[in-house]
Amino acid sequence: MQQVQLLFENSPWLTIPCLLVGAIYAALLYIKSQGFRHQSWGKQINYLLTGLRFLLVSLLCLLLIGPFIKQIKNTLEKPTIVMAIDNSASIASVQDSASIQALKASLDNTAQQLEENGYQLEYRSFSGAERLDSVSFHNESSDLSRMLGDIATDYEGRNLASVVLLSDGIYNEGVSPSYRPYSYRLNTVGLGDTIPKQDINIRNLFYNKIAYQGNKFPLVAELANTGFEGETVNITVKNKGNVVASETLTFSNNRDVNTIEFLLEANSEGMQRYEVEVQSLEGEFTNQNNTSQAFVEIIEGKENILLLASSPHPDIKAIRLAIESNKNYELRTAILSVEDLNESLLSEIKYDLVIFHQLPAKNRDNAIVRKYMEEASARWFIVGSQTDLFTLSRNNNILNVASVNNDTDEVSAVYNNSFNGFQLDVESQAIIEEYLPLTVPFGRIELKNNPEVILYQKVGTVETSKPLLVSGEIEGKKTSVMLAEGLWQWRLQEYAKNDNTQAFDGFISKLTQFLSAKEDKRRFRVYPEKDEFVDTEAVVFQTEIYNEIYEEVYGYNISLSIKDETEEERKYSYQTNESNTQYRVSNLPEGVYQYTATAEINGEQMQSSGEFTVRSLQIENLNLTANHQLLRELSSNTGGKFFTQNNLGQLAAQLQTQEARGKIYTSQAFLPIINLKWLFFVLLILVSLEWGLRKYMGSY
Secondary structure: OEEEEEEEOOOHHHHHHHHHHHHHHHHHHHHHOOOOOOOOOOHHHHHHHHHHHHHHHHHHHHHHOOEEEEEEEEEEEOOEEEEEEOOEHHHHHHOOHHHHHHHHHHHHHHHHHHHHOOOEEEEEEOOEEEOHHHOOOOEOOOOHHHHHHHHHHHOOOOOEEEEEEEEOOOOOOOOOHHHOOOOOOEEEEEOOOOOOOOEEEEEEEEEOOEEEOOOEEEEEEEEEEEOOOOOEEEEEEEEOOEEEEEEEEEOOOOOOEEEEEEEEEOOOOEEEEEEEEEOOOOOOOOOOOOEEEEEEEEEOOOEEEEEEEOOOOHHHHHHHHHHHOOOOEEEEEEEOOOOOOOOOOOOOOOOOEEEEEOOOEOOOOOHHHHHHHHHOOEEEEEOOOOEOHHHHHHHOOOEEEEEEEEEEEEEEEEEOOOOOOOOOOHHHHHHHHOOOOEEEEEEEEEEOOOOEEEEEEEEOOEEEEEEEEEEEEEOOEEEEEEOOEOHHHHHHHHHHHHOOOHHHHHHHHHHHHHHHOOOOOOOEEEEEOOOEEEOOOOEEEEEEEEOOOOOEOOOOEEEEEEEOOOOOEEEEEEEOEOOEOEEEEOOOOOEEEEEEEEEEEOOEEEEEEEEEEEEOOOHHHOOOOOOHHHHHHHHHHHOOOEEEHHHHHHHHHHHHOOOOOOEEEEEEEEEEHHHOHHHHHHHHHHHHHHHHHHHHOOOO
16 A cells, blocks of 8 residues: 655745746747747647647746655555474484375465465474475474574564474473573474383493593493383494494493493594494384494694703792693603703603793703703793893893892783783783782893783883793794793682682693694695584685795685595585685585695695594484473463364464454655656657657648
8 A cells, every 4th residue: 555645845836836937938939929820730739739838848847846755655464473393303203204294284284274364474494484395304403492582583573473383392402492581472283202212322422532642541422221121232332444342231220321431542643433333122213323423533642841940949830730731731840950861851752842940040051951942942931040141141032131230029910912822811811910929130121033022010000011921933933931930829829819720720821832832834724614513514624825925825726635434535626715715515424534635836736634524413313202391381481372283273273263463564755756767758758749749740
């Protein structure tokens, strides 16, 4: 329905002068000045030409006074009923295809009845908005709360009469849908079977994501059973098709959860898949949940760190506890004044980081200290009362320290927010800045080679520009200098106040990781966004290509090869551009994959390789017993009713008892007449018709 009103920007009485101008102009042109004496047409044609000129001039004058049209449009929106369909795989596991087709046919019949009564039907599933015929029950997870919440958001302000949820009431992602309030009436239809199925399933696997080659690591399987009390099953663990461990288990109680622990050898380096399989028993409803996969990355070894100290000090234990909280590090401590290190340290161990506590020391010349100051991949100097500041300044490349009469000062720490080597959360920064003051050398501190300051010194309440902790890198070797000892006080203070040492341990661990990490200097890098993907999502590869001065470049042809555990190869090719450096690979089945990417960059053949895993969720098969009580609770809380699949006809009758009220939306628009395209053609027709008649009648 649409209403149109003609309005004027100025007084509507101005239309009269417009008409007078048109009449006078036409009269002067066709009646008074020319008359019939000079024309070859009759009186009727003259009046017609006069009328055409009158309309043309009058319309042009009307356009000058700026009339406009007010359009009022009323739109009727029918009441909408949303059919929210739980299309998870758990429903397809207990209902055959014939039953699902019967459900769709019954829904289609219900929809036709409701549409005949003035309703509009729309369909939703975990996949989003859908048509009924396109709904397939294959979704690998069930998040009922999210689907119902999305409906509330998407239909806010619309004429939503009701929502019908067709589900088995099983959810395995998100929170319980009963915890969330809904602004609409929710009717529910129970699908599936509420009778527990006779079944054995692997509910969970517990294991560490990383294990070290040559070590043993635990793998714990959590098994559940329904209806197999007193039965004995065999559980095996396979790696690359070979059985590496096996156990037997007798179920003591029905519907009990049992745990089995395996201790496995980490032999082969790289990503390894371990398949845990439970023996199938006669009478099981399904054996799809009798296997589960564990993906463990076996790495060659931990990073080696050496802590060299001049003499015993409580800092040593504080640093050791912080570093050893990270299982990726192997820390060795050595105290020069206590043990002879000439033989033990001159071994073939390659240390990724050496921490020098109060070393180089005064009046001490040790070959081991000189050796590691020169050869260490990364160095961290902690300055104390025994440190030889002159030798330290000469053997590090980031700062010089010149103490005045061996004087000291008491300073607190201030974190440098501009430091981007690693990030600390706001809470940890605040805790560090509340730590007790430490003793630092008083004198001149000169930075060299543009290092980065991590902590500044604060004297009392005054923040200074002097560094407390500084770090830099020269020719690929990272060096850090802490100009104070007494870190043990920080750790004790935090524990006394917060009953934990998370901020201290986290700071030391991140600093250690920052110093010991090897920077990737490759000019061609292809890597997956994460190490583990789900088989329902695409594997996303990120690509980086740099020129000789490490500026990122684009447009090169990249060949990507992906191999699975059976050496089956999949080949792809792509190019990157400035707006997109990603490449997606979809539909990879569960398994461990190795990839190799190659590209020719300025005549040089470059390669990047790695591995990733694809995991199947399989959570839909863990619980196949429908929870209709949850659906009844949802309906009761929102004023709706609960129905079963067999009485969908009652659902249609129930919805039809509600008055189908449409909602009228009114919109108005103001449109200047001069913007109307058809008006141009009206003026063109008037001019053309007048000119054509005059030419036809023999005039100019």
